Amino acid sequence: MQTILEKIGEIGIIPVIKIDDAEKAVPLAQALAAGGIPCAEITFRTTEGEEALRRINTEVPGVLLGAGTVLTIDQVEKAIDAGAKFIVSPGFNPKVVAHSIKRGIVIVPGCSTPTDIEQALEFGLEVVKFFPAEQAGGLEYIKAVAAPYTQVRFMPTGGINQNNIAKYLAYDRIVACGGSWMASADLINKGDFDRIRELCKEAVQLARKARGIV
Numbered sequence: 001m002q003t004i005l006e007k008i009g010e011i012g013i014i015p016v017i018k019i020d021d022a023e024k025a026v027p028l029a030q031a032l033a034a035g036g037i038p039c040a041e042i043t044f045r046t047t048e049g050e051e052a053l054r055r056i057n058t059e060v061p062g063v064l065l066g067a068g069t070v071l072t073i074d075q076v077e078k079a080i081d082a083g084a085k086f087i088v089s090p091g092f093n094p095k096v097v098a099h100s101i102k103r104g105i106v107i108v109p110g111c112s113t114p115t116d117i118e119q120a121l122e123f124g125l126e127v128v129k130f131f132p133a134e135q136a137g138g139l140e141y142i143k144a145v146a147a148p149y150t151q152v153r154f155m156p157t158g159g160i161n162q163n164n165i166a167k168y169l170a171y172d173r174i175v176a177c178g179g180s181w182m183a184s185a186d187l188i189n190k191g192d193f194d195r196i197r198e199l200c201k202e203a204v205q206l207a208r209k210a211r212g213i214v
Contacts, residue, residue: 004086004106005127005175007064008155011039012169012207014178015200016068016157017052018045018185025052029060031193032183035200041088041178043068044075050082057083068178073099080105088155088178090131092116097123108155112136117149127153127175134159139168146173162203166210179203 008014015032017040019025025042032040040063042053049067056063066086067079076099079087086106089096093109100107101123111117111128120128130142133156137144142154156168157178168177182199 004064008039008086009175011037011064012176012211013037013165013182013203014039014041014066014155014157014176015183016041016043016178016180017183017188018043018180019048019052019188020046020185021189022048022051022055024188024191025055026059027191027193028183028188028196029056029063031196032200033060033063035182035197036204037182037200038062039064039066040183041066041068042084044071044079045069050078053079053082053084070096072096076100076103076105088129088157090129092119094119094123097125114145114148117145117152121149121152126151127155129178130154130156130158132158133168134164138164139171142173143171162199162206165203166206169207169210 042049053065057065065084066088067084068088070076070087070089087100088108090110092111097107097109108127108129110131111120153173153175155175160177160179161181165177168174182203183196187196
């Protein structure tokens with residue numbers, strides 16, 4: 001049976017979603033899936049995030065759902081209850097990580113330093129988020145910090161877009177990249193799901209090319 005992280009790696013791209021209106025969650029998820037990216041990280045940056053997760057989980061079950069910007073144990077519980085299959089956090093909070101592991105849900109905490117990575121290893125984690133990717137040094141920094149930690153793989157997010165995603169995905173230590181350009185808050189608020197679908201298709205082509213998939 002394919003694990004959650006294997007599924008994420010196969011997809012290669014995680015749309016990071018800031019949603020202001022849960023009514024748009026279902027058509028958004030349908031557009032992502034139709035565009036070839038059946039995955040979404042619904043952030044808890046807005047009050048609508050939890051309800052958006054719940055609606056997608058119920059009505060578009062083929063989309064692999066994660067909860068992002070998870071900062072507290074309470075948010076972990078809300079995410080699980082709403083149907084999230086993985087948790088993503090911007091930083092490394094040992095309490096949040098420990099609770100997620102206890103609850104049996106995949107967590108990908110933000111790690112941007114060797115110290116962060118070593119904390120993750122102490123908890124048995126081998127996939128970490130690198131955030132904010134471009135601002136924190138980009139792919140060259142990831143390659144440098146990855147060298148001593150040969151078992152660790154990365155999910156960079158922050159400043160990733162259609163112009164640089166290919167170079168990240170070409171590196172074999174990258175599981176997937178998180179990005180918001182294909183489903184920006186502006187496009188979601190406009191209800192421009194056709195454009196979201198097309199941007200997803202373009203992103204998938206970039207990802208496949210970067211990984212040498214015909």
